[in-house]
Amino acid sequence: MLGKRPAIDTLYIGGGTPTCLDPKQWGTLCGLLEEGLSFSRGAEVSVEANPDSLQDGHLAVWKSWRILRVSLGIQSFSPSALRWLGRLHDARKALDALESCRQKGFWVSGDLLFGIPGQDLAIWHKDLQTLSHYAGHVSTYQLTAEPGTPLADEIVPTQSEGYPFYRFAQWYLHQKGFVQYEVASFARGGQWCRHNLSYWRQGNVLALGPSAWGYVDGLRYRNNCDLDGYLSQKGATASRWSERLSDDDRAREAAILALRTRWGIRWRSFRRHFGEKRTRSIHEILAGLPRDLFLRRQGCTAFSPKGFRVANAIWELLV
Amino acid sequence: MKREHIRNFCIIAHVDHGKSTLADRLLELTGTVDSRTMRAQYLDTLELERERGITIKSVPVRMNYKSPDGTDYILNLIDTPGHVDFSYEVSRSLAACEGALLVVDAAQGVEAQTVANAYMAAEQGLELVPVINKIDLPSAQPEEARRELEEIIGVDAHDAILASAKEGRGVPEILERIVRDIPTPKGHPEAPLQALIFDSIYDNYRGVICYVRIVNGRLKAGQSIRFMATGRECLAEEVGVFKPGMTTVQELEAGEVGYLAASIKTIHEAHVGDTVIEGGKTDSVALPGYKKVKPVVFCGFYPVVNEDYPQLRDALEKLQLNDSAIQFEPETSSALGFGFRCGFLGLLHMDIARERLTREFDVDLVATAPNVVYQIVRPSGEVFEAHRPSDFPDVGQIEEIREPYIRLTVFVPSEFVGKVMQLCQDKRGIFQAMDYITPERLRLSYVLPLAEFIVDFHDKLKSTTRGYASLDYEQVGFRAAELVKVDVLVNQEPIDAFSFICHKDAAFHMGQAVVRKLKELIPRQLFEVPIQAAIGKKVVVRQNVKPLRKDVLAKCYGGDITRKRKLLEKQKEGKKKMKQIGRVSIPQEAFLAYLNIGKDEED
Ligand SMILES: Nc1nc2c(ncn2[C@@H]2O[C@H](COP(=O)(O)OP(=O)(O)OP(=O)(O)O)[C@@H](O)[C@H]2O)c(=O)[nH]1
Numbered sequence A: 001m002l003g004k005r006p007a008i009d010t011l012y013i014g015g016g017t018p019t020c021l022d023p024k025q026w027g028t029l030c031g032l033l034e035e036g037l038s039f040s041r042g043a044e045v046s047v048e049a050n051p052d053s054l055q056d057g058h059l060a061v062w063k064s065w066r067i068l069r070v071s072l073g074i075q076s077f078s079p080s081a082l083r084w085l086g087r088l089h090d091a092r093k094a095l096d097a098l099e100s101c102r103q104k105g106f107w108v109s110g111d112l113l114f115g116i117p118g119q120d121l122a123i124w125h126k127d128l129q130t131l132s133h134y135a136g137h138v139s140t141y142q143l144t145a146e147p148g149t150p151l152a153d154e155i156v157p158t159q160s161e162g163y164p165f166y167r168f169a170q171w172y173l174h175q176k177g178f179v180q181y182e183v184a185s186f187a188r189g190g191q192w193c194r195h196n197l198s199y200w201r202q203g204n205v206l207a208l209g210p211s212a213w214g215y216v217d218g219l220r221y222r223n224n225c226d227l228d229g230y231l232s233q234k235g236a237t238a239s240r241w242s243e244r245l246s247d248d249d250r251a252r253e254a255a256i257l258a259l260r261t262r263w264g265i266r267w268r269s270f271r272r273h274f275g276e277k278r279t280r281s282i283h284e285i286l287a288g289l290p291r292d293l294f295l296r297r298q299g300c301t302a303f304s305p306k307g308f309r310v311a312n313a314i315w316e317l318l319v
Numbered sequence B: 001m002k003r004e005h006i007r008n009f010c011i012i013a014h015v016d017h018g019k020s021t022l023a024d025r026l027l028e029l030t031g032t033v034d035s036r037t038m039r040a041q042y043l044d045t046l047e048l049e050r051e052r053g054i055t056i057k058s059v060p061v062r063m064n065y066k067s068p069d070g071t072d073y074i075l076n077l078i079d080t081p082g083h084v085d086f087s088y089e090v091s092r093s094l095a096a097c098e099g100a101l102l103v104v105d106a107a108q109g110v111e112a113q114t115v116a117n118a119y120m121a122a123e124q125g126l127e128l129v130p131v132i133n134k135i136d137l138p139s140a141q142p143e144e145a146r147r148e149l150e151e152i153i154g155v156d157a158h159d160a161i162l163a164s165a166k167e168g169r170g171v172p173e174i175l176e177r178i179v180r181d182i183p184t185p186k187g188h189p190e191a192p193l194q195a196l197i198f199d200s201i202y203d204n205y206r207g208v209i210c211y212v213r214i215v216n217g218r219l220k221a222g223q224s225i226r227f228m229a230t231g232r233e234c235l236a237e238e239v240g241v242f243k244p245g246m247t248t249v250q251e252l253e254a255g256e257v258g259y260l261a262a263s264i265k266t267i268h269e270a271h272v273g274d275t276v277i278e279g280g281k282t283d284s285v286a287l288p289g290y291k292k293v294k295p296v297v298f299c300g301f302y303p304v305v306n307e308d309y310p311q312l313r314d315a316l317e318k319l320q321l322n323d324s325a326i327q328f329e330p331e332t333s334s335a336l337g338f339g340f341r342c343g344f345l346g347l348l349h350m351d352i353a354r355e356r357l358t359r360e361f362d363v364d365l366v367a368t369a370p371n372v373v374y375q376i377v378r379p380s381g382e383v384f385e386a387h388r389p390s391d392f393p394d395v396g397q398i399e400e401i402r403e404p405y406i407r408l409t410v411f412v413p414s415e416f417v418g419k420v421m422q423l424c425q426d427k428r429g430i431f432q433a434m435d436y437i438t439p440e441r442l443r444l445s446y447v448l449p450l451a452e453f454i455v456d457f458h459d460k461l462k463s464t465t466r467g468y469a470s471l472d473y474e475q476v477g478f479r480a481a482e483l484v485k486v487d488v489l490v491n492q493e494p495i496d497a498f499s500f501i502c503h504k505d506a507a508f509h510m511g512q513a514v515v516r517k518l519k520e521l522i523p524r525q526l527f528e529v530p531i532q533a534a535i536g537k538k539v540v541v542r543q544n545v546k547p548l549r550k551d552v553l554a555k556c557y558g559g560d561i562t563r564k565r566k567l568l569e570k571q572k573e574g575k576k577k578m579k580q581i582g583r584v585s586i587p588q589e590a591f592l593a594y595l596n597i598g599k600d601e602e603d
């Protein structure tokens, strides 16, 4: 499947609820992966876990294998918010899960939602405070709904677009020693998720399993969404959808993705990859915008905290 | 059919007095439209007419009528609009008729357009048949209406027909009176062909379809014809009558009303008011035709997307074939690019034209604020017309500005007189006269700047009198006025499409309203956008659109990058619907909202 089997630098086992497998099944899975893949030294292996179905047994298996980070779907600690979201777990379960992961010595990552009806700054503060106590990596997302769904009617889009929450997270997590290394993610002590970064850097990503996304040298693809469909097709042909970007598109996308991160666009390497003309056009667009949206240092242009807050509006100029 | 058995008439009245409903009953009673296909205001076929419940365009229709005495008649009816903006439609229809049903609402009595339309018909020598309609209403006062017909209009109304178009009462009598009182058409079928084009519409397949009244001679399908004014010769491909749909016939003869299609594609080949004669003839006499109407209101129409300019021109040309009162010429705006300065007979006319362009011709357009025509006197004494604010020279180059005035006649129940006088005064009106028509109703007359009138006079009049007042106006020339041009700057750039002319005392107030409205409508951008109103170099109002604070939906996890890109592309597509002016994106509504500034101030 992997041909020459290039060494794997990061592995992310996600897709919702890997903890559906019981610890015994996990033992088998780890064995298979260890056998089928070859890992580079210091490879970053992360796993997604659900506070509901996470058992101590899982942690034990993971610890005995290569797993470095456990990523927990927290969303909120507020009982009313969890109820609104229809989550099965209560805040207690989430805290327990966080505590166990930390005790076992995993890097812990958690995500929080803002924009939930009824949420206010006090609740949001409490969420951030609690999570940042346990986790070295925090992602914040705004609750959004597909237009037309029942949810869409309930979430009233406000004038401020969740501005106070996002802004507060930027301010608060900075106080707590976190660095905003990506538009939605904050990490302490260098715990950024290298796996995610490889997406933003247009690194090669191999997709394993149904509905996973991959990217190899300019070809982006997505695997068949249902398991049977995925299994019935073999190897590389399991992709259900793919696109190959033109050089222009690739350059623009590279700029947009690079701007997601705190390292931003490194002009020299950008120019080397995409040529003078494409580089200049992107440079010109950014140069025409207010200066305080960017941090410019050592040949790089990255968003300032203020820039992160209006990222969509800037990216829109680049697509 | 013998000419003695043809009657051509139109139905005229004030707006909403029941013309189209009466036409329904006539169509029904003569069996022209069967009961299955009948619907209210059958002849109002335009989508906009049905939506707004008003007639916009005159519609001819032919009916066969068997009189109780056994005689067969052909009745050509033209239903006309009642709104003051469309009186040109009425005047053209009159030329195709020998008589008119003058309809008066029994509850409302004679109103301004009853008078105006009756006068026009009388001037054309038409026989008037008065009909007092809506007698079924509890508030109907038919005797009062009869008296007003006699005292205000001066027609003999002792035998005016009492009718209810809604219930069908009086309709058989109306038909009898039409054949009894309306003269048969004059003209000779054996004389050389002379036909008046009294209207036209554009059809995608057949080109321009001319509505014609044959005055002399015969018009046969397949014969060669000549349009006198344009000199174009061609074959009459199709000749027909309105039944009410277009139905072909072999020929039309003197006295008849029908249509003619001849693969005409542009207005330069055949236009309303022209005379159709036999091909190859040059010694015929042209029929009187129509006075060209002068537009009183102008505004700019611009395509939302610059590339759509040719489509807009095309659409305007076709609309003009449907509505000969519309005028347009190309103009350029530094803010909006290439577009057209269009002239209309009133605000409703303008609004209808804008909607028809969007709906029937499918062009997205931006309309600038309407204005009247100004006369500007230079220090040298030279006088020129300004059709748009950007025609105004620098203040130093202006000796005097003159604006058009109208004589306004308002019919109003006496209880509202005070309010109406106040309204006229607020609009810089100069009182002329007041007389009692009845103890309860008055006629007020004012001279007032047209510019003040076009903005929202009609709406205000309606709301202050709960719809009980009606009005008519005529232009009475230009008068000097203390006017200023107010420029609006967005991000330091003057936007010509936003400039407006107003009285010097209103400049600050209006500048403020405009700036406030724009501030509301211009979305936050990545930088602060100042909006200013200025007279010459002097800024009188300033407000800022604060920069965007947050726009980040990090709605793309892991590898789902394509989706994020699609979202961004969609977002960008949405912005394209906005006008990009300098670095600022301005939504279309900002241009349209202009029209409503006066109204919003009230709420
Ligand atoms: N009660 C009553 N209502 C009527 C009668 N005739 C017309 N109407 C109503 O009056 C309104 C206006 O009727 P229309 O026939 O559209 O009037 P119109 O004169 O053609 O109006 P415009 O073409 O816009 O000038 C409608 O709501 C009709 O239903 C009538 O005899 N009795």
Ligand SMILES: [Mg+2]
Pocket: B019, B020, B021, B044, B054, B055, B079, B080, B081, B082
């Ligand atoms: Mg009507």
